Every structure is written in structure tokens, then in C-alpha cells.
Amino acid sequence: MSPSPKGSIRIPSETLNAFSKALFVAKGVSPEHAQTMANALTWADLRGVDTHGISRVPMYFRLLDSKEMNAAPNLHVIQETLALTVLEADRCAGPIAMQQASDIAMQKAKLTGIGLVMVRNTTHTASLGIYSEKVAKAGMACIALAASRPNMAYYGAKAAGVSTAPFSMAVPGPKGQAIILDMASGIVSLGKLAQLKAKNEELQTGWALDAQGQETIDPQKALTPLPLGGPKGSGLSLMFELMASLPVLNPLIGHFFSDKEDAQRHCQNAWIIAIDIAQVCSEASFQAEMDNTIKALKALPVDERVGTEILMPGERGYKERVSREKSGVPIPAKMQSTLHELALKYKVPSPF
Amino acid sequence: MSPSPKGSIRIPSETLNAFSKALFVAKGVSPEHAQTMANALTWADLRGVDTHGISRVPMYFRLLDSKEMNAAPNLHVIQETLALTVLEADRCAGPIAMQQASDIAMQKAKLTGIGLVMVRNTTHTASLGIYSEKVAKAGMACIALAASRPNMAYYGAKAAGVSTAPFSMAVPGPKGQAIILDMASGIVSLGKLAQLKAKNEELQTGWALDAQGQETIDPQKALTPLPLGGPKGSGLSLMFELMASLPVLNPLIGHFFSDKEDAQRHCQNAWIIAIDIAQVCSEASFQAEMDNTIKALKALPVDERVGTEILMPGERGYKERVSREKSGVPIPAKMQSTLHELALKYKVPSPF
Numbered sequence: 001m002s003p004s005p006k007g008s009i010r011i012p013s014e015t016l017n018a019f020s021k022a023l024f025v026a027k028g029v030s031p032e033h034a035q036t037m038a039n040a041l042t043w044a045d046l047r048g049v050d051t052h053g054i055s056r057v058p059m060y061f062r063l064l065d066s067k068e069m070n071a072a073p074n075l076h077v078i079q080e081t082l083a084l085t086v087l088e089a090d091r092c093a094g095p096i097a098m099q100q101a102s103d104i105a106m107q108k109a110k111l112t113g114i115g116l117v118m119v120r121n122t123t124h125t126a127s128l129g130i131y132s133e134k135v136a137k138a139g140m141a142c143i144a145l146a147a148s149r150p151n152m153a154y155y156g157a158k159a160a161g162v163s164t165a166p167f168s169m170a171v172p173g174p175k176g177q178a179i180i181l182d183m184a185s186g187i188v189s190l191g192k193l194a195q196l197k198a199k200n201e202e203l204q205t206g207w208a209l210d211a212q213g214q215e216t217i218d219p220q221k222a223l224t225p226l227p228l229g230g231p232k233g234s235g236l237s238l239m240f241e242l243m244a245s246l247p248v249l250n251p252l253i254g255h256f257f258s259d260k261e262d263a264q265r266h267c268q269n270a271w272i273i274a275i276d277i278a279q280v281c282s283e284a285s286f287q288a289e290m291d292n293t294i295k296a297l298k299a300l301p302v303d304e305r306v307g308t309e310i311l312m313p314g315e316r317g318y319k320e321r322v323s324r325e326k327s328g329v330p331i332p333a334k335m336q337s338t339l340h341e342l343a344l345k346y347k348v349p350s351p352f
Numbered sequence: 353m354s355p356s357p358k359g360s361i362r363i364p365s366e367t368l369n370a371f372s373k374a375l376f377v378a379k380g381v382s383p384e385h386a387q388t389m390a391n392a393l394t395w396a397d398l399r400g401v402d403t404h405g406i407s408r409v410p411m412y413f414r415l416l417d418s419k420e421m422n423a424a425p426n427l428h429v430i431q432e433t434l435a436l437t438v439l440e441a442d443r444c445a446g447p448i449a450m451q452q453a454s455d456i457a458m459q460k461a462k463l464t465g466i467g468l469v470m471v472r473n474t475t476h477t478a479s480l481g482i483y484s485e486k487v488a489k490a491g492m493a494c495i496a497l498a499a500s501r502p503n504m505a506y507y508g509a510k511a512a513g514v515s516t517a518p519f520s521m522a523v524p525g526p527k528g529q530a531i532i533l534d535m536a537s538g539i540v541s542l543g544k545l546a547q548l549k550a551k552n553e554e555l556q557t558g559w560a561l562d563a564q565g566q567e568t569i570d571p572q573k574a575l576t577p578l579p580l581g582g583p584k585g586s587g588l589s590l591m592f593e594l595m596a597s598l599p600v601l602n603p604l605i606g607h608f609f610s611d612k613e614d615a616q617r618h619c620q621n622a623w624i625i626a627i628d629i630a631q632v633c634s635e636a637s638f639q640a641e642m643d644n645t646i647k648a649l650k651a652l653p654v655d656e657r658v659g660t661e662i663l664m665p666g667e668r669g670y671k672e673r674v675s676r677e678k679s680g681v682p683i684p685a686k687m688q689s690t691l692h693e694l695a696l697k698y699k700v701p702s703p704f
Contacts (some may be wrong), residue, residue: 013504084465111434169591181587235533239521254644292606300509
């Protein structure tokens with residue numbers, strides 16, 4: 001179990017889930033959509049991805065206030081081929097579009113072997129692992145990616161040009177669990193930079209630029225994260241934009257740097273690809289090879305500078321989930337009062 | 353134009369192409385397959401990817417000698433659904449399988465919107481950018497990946513567990529050129545480690561482990577490259593194995609660590625996905641958004657520590673190609689004599 005931050009209390013995930021659902025309903029979201037949004041936050045809270053859990057509620061409220069997020073969206077398919085669907089998300093909360101998209105991608109994959117859903121005009125997709133895990137637990141392989149507005153330096157530039165865009169791959173793993181890679185294209189997340197700033201701890205070299213575009217390790221000056229592996233990370237992020245945003249004619253980089261009034265608006269596009277590997281091999285054969293592979297890797301000599309055991313992608317999050325399902329989700333003192341204030345304002349019973 | 357290595361001479365790419373084709377034919381490969389193999393090497397030679405150009409001929413000869421590479425392969429489709437094909441490559445030279453796979457993936461995509469070819473049991477795939485560029489130049493988006501036997505540390509382990517597996521994404525770019533990301537999952541390539549060893553130049557910290565699994569910057573001791581961004585790079589590489597090798601029941605990691613006689617054999621598996629974006633938007637609209645995006649990025653303030661201009665993925669290789677098409681491909685002195693000896697042995701006219 002990860003240590004709890006100072007002043008934090010542990011709350012059962014069910015309580016947090018019901019509380020965030022109630023908040024979204026109070027804000028005008030339908031109960032069904034509010035449940036989907038709450039579930040996405042709870043997924044992250046349980047797995048220890050605290051930056052994508054209930055701590056996001058205030059951001060979602062800001063986006064609903066500014067109408068960048070639509071509380072009553074009209075999701076609809078705008079294009080469809082045998083294996084490909086374009087889903088217009090109508091600025092809905094990301095998890096609503098992504099859950100629907102993953103269902104469609106799997107239906108397509110059942111029919112043709114592989115299905116792609118291009119999600120157009122959504123908002124914060126939350127952790128991509130939510131959806132890639134779901135696809136993998138249904139016995140399929142999944143590739144998911146999202147494009148967002150610039151917040152990360154483009155390789156060779158002294159300013160933000162691309163985003164810390166996420167990428168996820170997942171396959172069915174042992175014991176009904178999925179193997180889930182869920183990574184960003186930045187060398188460090190904005191959340192981590194904010195954390196270091198709050199603690200006034202120095203950054204590692206090569207992590208971020210200041211407002212003038214100079215590399216800095218000063219947590220008070222660090223502004224723009226640098227890409228993972230230079231041209232690799234910014235290249236990945238740019239390719240996600242070129243693939244997810246351009247074909248659906250909803251460009252995020254081009255729009256951000258335009259002189260349009262809403263140039264700074266929050267908006268995302270995403271892809272979910274499902275591959276029905278059951279059409280290629282039996283589940284039992286796949287899992288036998290999976291077991292062999294994991295066994296071989298776990299038998300490698302452990303680098304004690306890193307940890308005490310060798311972990312598969314997503315395994316740390318799974319262990320945390322098991323622990324937090326028993327002991328609750330730690331909520332830091334400051335977040336408790338932020339959420340409590342929201343509860344008072346929207347007349348929702350507060351767990352704090 | 354990149355500087356030529358000491359003692360190198362520049363040879364027209366057409367000469368190198370004809371020479372390597374003749375060598376492969378002399379080794380028992382059919383003229384058609386030999387041409388495909390030579391073209392793959394020339395693609396890399398022209399783009400400045402010298403580690404994947406004609407310098408690979410000796411390695412291909414070793415693989416043909418050991419029968420790990422099959423000079424007369426019987427490629428055939430072993431499974432097929434509407435949008436997914438499994439191609440048994442019968443240990444052919446990688447480019448033969450990958451070219452065929454990219455054609456099939458595009459045919460599938462024309463039909464259904466997206467096509468996936470799983471290439472089973474191939475050998476060194478060469479630069480994935482060859483195939484992703486081809487798909488992009490045909491107006492489609494492409495995702496390609498390959499799995500290989502362990503040569504890179506798995507995150508948290510003191511020894512090789514995964515490979516420096518490559519990943520490529522490409523889309524149609526301006527003026528008929530493609531935007532091509534072609535990256536490995538290692539923080540440094542084996543080729544770069546060999547280069548530093550030859551020059552006796554120190555590595556950067558965090559690049560490699562020695563034979564004992566300790567991190568080293570000593571070029572004579574560096575053995576195992578470390579993954580790009582720790583768990584991200586080794587996670588990507590492992591996911592490629594789990595997706596490309598397991599469903600086709602040709603595991604590379606599991607086999608490598610088994611007690612089978614051919615555990616160390618060279619073998620690869622790969623995926624090529626083609627997405628027919630013309631079914632989603634017109635080429636003109638896509639390119640208009642592309643132009644806007646590139647223009648915005650190229651207008652960012654340049655980081656003069658990195659270069660004098662901001663480049664798109666694959667642009668450096670394209671510029672090198674333009675230059676080398678005029679001035680030839682630099683071949684270092686040592687490679688000249690290696691290739692000359694092969695020419696003598698196989699009674700093929702030598703350009704050296």
C-alpha cells in the first residue's frame with residue numbers, strides 16, 4: 001500500500017463513487033452519465049493514479065461552467081464503415097464517449113477481427129487504461145491514444161507545441177486480469193511538476209523548461225514538461241494529433257495557435273482499436289504463452305535500485321487496487337475541504 | 353548532408369542497390385526477393401540510417417548460412433477474417449514479408465476502413481519506416497511494430513528481458529511526402545553502443561548496463577541498453593511481444609529463456625495496421641489541416657541547443673535522402689573491404 005499524504009484520511013471507494021456521482025447529478029448531468037464519470041474517477045483512485053481520481057471533480061466543474069464540457073451531450077455516430085466508426089462526442093465528459101467507443105470497437109472487432117473508433121470532440125478522456133483494461137478483460141487486445149491541446153515542448157522548440165498525450169496498450173492477462181501499459185508521451189507529468197512545486201523539491205535535469213524556454217530544475221520556475229526521449233515523445237504526441245484530430249477535422253494544435261476566440265478551449269480527440277485475438281488463437285494457448293513469458297521475466301535478476309520484484313505493466317496499479325479496496329482511498333486535507341465546499345454549494349451530502 | 357566517416361567513399365545508391373541484389377541472388381535468393389531485400393537496404397542508406405543499410409548484408413548472409421533466414425521461403429496466409437490476416441513468413445528476409453503484409457493491410461483497409469496483418473515467423477524486419485511510408489504515400493495512416501528476441505534490460509531487471517523493439521506511425525504529409533515516426537523502445541541503440549565502443553567514447557548516464565547488470569558509462573563494458581523512460585520503453589517492447597508474438601503462437605521471450613536447442617535463434621514477428629482515412633475525410637481537407645499544424649509548429653521559437661529549425665518526424669531522413677540521391681551514400685573503409693571480400697567469394701562484380 002502506498003503511504004498516505006500528511007493530513008489525509010482514507011475513504012471507501014464506494015463512498016467516493018456515490019459522492020462524485022451525486023455532485024455531477026447536482027450539476028445537471030444525467031444519472032447514467034454521472035455514474036460513468038464517477039466510475040472513471042474511482043478506477044483511477046483505486047489504482048493509485050490520484051491525479052485522475054476524485055481530485056478531478058473541480059476541473060470537471062470548471063469545464064461544465066465554461067461550457068467546454070457539455071452536461072447534456074448528444075453523442076452520435078457520424079461515419080461508419082465495416083470496421084471503423086467516427087463518434088461525435090459533442091463535448092461530453094470523456095469517459096462517456098470512451099466507454100461507448102470501446103463497446104463499438106469490440107462489436108466491430110467481433111465482426112471483422114479489428115475495429116477502430118475515432119472519438120471526435122470529446123473532453124478529458126481520463127485514464128486510457130480504464131478502456132483498454134475493459135477491452136482486454138473481454139478477451140481482446142487494445143490500442144488507445146488521445147490528442148490534446150499543447151502543454152509540452154516540441155523537440156527542438158523552446159515552447160509548448162504538443163501535449164503530454166497518453167497511449168495505452170492492453171491484452172488479456174493471467175487470472176482474468178489485464179496487462180495494461182498506460183503511458184504519457186512526456187518525460188514528466190504536469191501533475192508531478194505541480195507536486196514538486198508544492199514541496200519545493202528540485203526537478204531532475206532534462207525534465208522541464210521555464211517561461212523563457214530555458215531548461216530548469218527550479219520547481220518554482222518549471223513550466224513546460226519536455227518530451228520522453230526528445231524527438232520520440234514529441235513525435236508520438238504529434239502523430240496522435242495527426243491521426244486522431246486531422247481525419248475528423250477537429251485539429252487541436254492548429255486551432256490552439258489560431259487567432260480564433262476559443263483558441264485556448266479544452267478539447268480532445270481519441271482512438272480506440274480493439275483486436276479480437278480469439279479469432280487468431282484460443283484463449284488457453286494465448287494464456288499458456290503469457291504465463292511462460294511472465295515467468296521468464298519475473299525470474300530475471302532484480303535491480304535492487306528499482307525495487308524488490310519485477311512487475312508487469314499495470315501490476316503496480318492492480319496491487320494498489322487490492323489494497324485500496326480494503327483500506328480506502330487516501331484523500332489529502334486540502335482536497336477534503338475543496339470537495340466539502342463543493343458539496344455545500346451544490347447541497348450534496350459530504351463524506352468529509 | 354551529414355559528414356562522411358573517415359576513409360569513406362560515396363557510391364550512388366543505384367550501384368549499391370544492384371550490388372546487394374546481385375549478392376543475394378548469388379546466395380540463392382530469387383531475383384524478385386533479392387530486389388525487395390536490396391530496396392529495403394537502399395531505403396535506409398538513402399535516409400542516413402546507416403545501421404540498416406547495405407552494412408546489414410553480412411548479417412543477412414550469416415542468417416542465411418545458419419538457416420535462421422530462409423533463402424526460398426513459402427509465404428502463405430494461414431488465417432483470415434474480413435479485416436485481419438495472419439501471414440506465415442516462413443523465416444523469409446523481413447522486407448519480403450513486410451512488403452506483402454503492407455499490401456494486404458491496405459487491401460483490407462480499402463474494404464473495411466482498417467486492416468491488420470500479423471506477420472508470423474519473419475526475420476530482421478529492417479526499418480519499419482519503409483512500410484509505414486509506403487502506406488502513408490498511398491493515402492492511408494499506418495501503425496507498425498515488431499517483436500524480437502531479448503537484447504534490452506527489462507525495467508527493474510539487471511539483464512536483458514525484452515528487445516529494443518521498433519514502433520512506427522505514418523500519415524500522408526505535404527507534397528506527396530509522408531510524416532513518419534520510426535523509433536525504437538530503447539534509450540540508445542545497439543548500433544550506437546558499438547559506435548561508441550569503436551571510438552572509445554563515454555556513454556551518457558542511464559544508457560546501458562555492463563555484463564554484471566551494473567549501470568556503466570564505460571564504452572568497453574557497456575553491453576545491454578536500457579529502455580526509453582524506464583517502464584515506458586520496456587513496457588512498449590513487452591506489449592509488442594504480447595500482441596505480435598503470442599496470438600500467432602510464436603513467442604520470442606518465452607522461447608529465448610527456454611532450454612530448447614534453438615533458444616537463441618533469430619526470429620521476429622510484426623504487425624502492420626493500415627487505416628483508410630480517405631473513408632473519413634477528403635485528402636484536400638486532411639492536407640489543409642496538416643499544413644496548418646506543421647506551420648504552427650515550425651513557427652515556435654527554436655531551441656538553438658538542438659538545431660537551427662524545427663523538424664517534423666522523418667524530415668531529417670527526407671532531407672538526407674535528397675542529398676544522398678545527388679551525392680551518393682558514404683561507405684566507411686572497413687565496410688568497403690567487408691563487402692569487397694563478399695563480392696570476391698560469391699563472384700559478383702564489386703563496386704569497391
